[in-house]
Amino acid sequence: xxxxxxxxxxxxxxxxxxxxxSRLMGEDEEATVSTLTACMEIMTVLVLKHRGxxxxxxxxxxxxxxxxVVDAVRCAVEIxxxxxxxxxxxxxxxKVVFRxxxxxxxxxxxxxxxxxxxxxxxxxxxALADGGGICITRSAYDQVKKKLNLVYEYQGAHHLKNxxxxxxxxxxxxxxxxxxxLIGGPKTPMLPSKKFSITIIAILALVIAAAIYHFYPxxxxxxxxxxxxxxxxxxxxxxxxxLPFENMSGDPSQEYFSDxxxxxxxxxxxKVPYIFVIARTSTFAxxxxxxKINQIAEELGVRYVLEGSxxxxxxxxxxxxxxxxxxxxxxxWADSYDRKLDNLFIIQDDIAMKIMAALQVKLSAAKxxxxxxxxxTNLKAYEKYLESFEHLSRRxxxxxxQARKLAKEAIALDPEYGAPYVVLAFSHTNDVWYYRSKSRTxxxxxxxxxxxxxxxYRERTVLHTKCLELYIY
Numbered sequence: 001x002x003x004x005x006x007x008x009x010x011x012x013x014x015x016x017x018x019x020x021x022s023r024l025m026g027e028d029e030e031a032t033v034s035t036l037t038a039c040m041e042i043m044t045v046l047v048l049k050h051r052g053x054x055x056x057x058x059x060x061x062x063x064x065x066x067x068x069v070v071d072a073v074r075c076a077v078e079i080x081x082x083x084x085x086x087x088x089x090x091x092x093x094x095k096v097v098f099r100x101x102x103x104x105x106x107x108x109x110x111x112x113x114x115x116x117x118x119x120x121x122x123x124x125x126x127a128l129a130d131g132g133g134i135c136i137t138r139s140a141y142d143q144v145k146k147k148l149n150l151v152y153e154y155q156g157a158h159h160l161k162n163x164x165x166x167x168x169x170x171x172x173x174x175x176x177x178x179x180x181x182l183i184g185g186p187k188t189p190m191l192p193s194k195k196f197s198i199t200i201i202a203i204l205a206l207v208i209a210a211a212i213y214h215f216y217p218x219x220x221x222x223x224x225x226x227x228x229x230x231x232x233x234x235x236x237x238x239x240x241x242x243l244p245f246e247n248m249s250g251d252p253s254q255e256y257f258s259d260x261x262x263x264x265x266x267x268x269x270x271k272v273p274y275i276f277v278i279a280r281t282s283t284f285a286x287x288x289x290x291x292k293i294n295q296i297a298e299e300l301g302v303r304y305v306l307e308g309s310x311x312x313x314x315x316x317x318x319x320x321x322x323x324x325x326x327x328x329x330x331x332x333w334a335d336s337y338d339r340k341l342d343n344l345f346i347i348q349d350d351i352a353m354k355i356m357a358a359l360q361v362k363l364s365a366a367k368x369x370x371x372x373x374x375x376x377t378n379l380k381a382y383e384k385y386l387e388s389f390e391h392l393s394r395r396x397x398x399x400x401x402q403a404r405k406l407a408k409e410a411i412a413l414d415p416e417y418g419a420p421y422v423v424l425a426f427s428h429t430n431d432v433w434y435y436r437s438k439s440r441t442x443x444x445x446x447x448x449x450x451x452x453x454x455x456x457y458r459e460r461t462v463l464h465t466k467c468l469e470l471y472i473y
Contacts, residue, residue, distance in 0.1 A: 012071070013063070017126065032096065035094070044062075046078050047064045065114060083097070099129040101122045101123060102140050136172060138169075150173065225298050234302070237275060240302055240355070243286060249313065254312055262284075282300060304332070305323075306355060342379060378414040385410045392430070403423055
């Protein structure tokens, strides 16, 4: 029997789609797409904020997973609040209103996608929600009923399409009483005077809650870093540390791919004279370490931190990134890219440019092209280079030979691509550094010739030549 290429897990699933999407598109496609795009960006940012992952979506829908139902429900409430603001200036017939369903269930993860009843139930429950509303299953309700200041209204047991057993559904009432309770159970007759008293108390509670919300400072999303505790004084220009992007593919052999994307972003930003960028060797020391953002910022002496993840599946790649101002704990920018692998270079350059925009760094279009171009359009050559660099960094004899082999393969695919020549040069200097070379002089001469070859990659070649001098002497 062939080995299974999927795994089962328990997850909180959030499914959202637009109510009346076909009507909106039929009446005004361009306006609908514009509003929908803005709404999707809001939802993606909030999913990332609440430690979720956008799994996918089609057209007007979004599918996300969370490790915690509490996070999923909090995210759903913030989404609906945020979308109300986005739709506030639109007429009623042009509002893009989402329904949200949440379920806690067993799912199958295959190639980054989620399958199974756990997902299907979330989608079916979402269809039961009102426009702008949230419905959750009993399994989700059991996890949040004592943990969130929300009101839940029992909607009864529903026979959902293609689901064997009836599912008990609860409506989340986001704008009701402040304390958690369940509506829909047996009720005891109440005297009019008592009803009036309770109504007055509820109104007062809402007023007090609103006052607290608007006039008292709320905790930031992330604990802020202390400027006084910085290991180094903050530079007089925007300073940033790009953390290693997390490999979400589930395949350790794909580490080189996520590391390569991180390195490309670091290299692109380091060429901008108006930004102070922490070197790769410093940020990669945190790879796989459970370190808080504020600690990283204090230890490296930076104000901004970029973190993200990469998930590759055949010819598709999903990249998420978020930029954080460590001194305030606030997110400045976040985005998710779900594209074909052929668009990888565009995604990498877009992330770098979005960071510059968030840091209010402005360059001419010509300068942007000079700074961010990958200098090859051959994706296979780029991948070969990433793999070769990964082996080179390990510096063992076997890895050094493998790095040299992969670099030559990259050059064969694109002889004008400069980065593989740099790897080749370093592979020869490694032999000198670790006393594996029979002739130190000849080996260094070979490295020097390689480093001078690709004039199309002049700027980076100059940079690596300087590193080469330091490395050898």
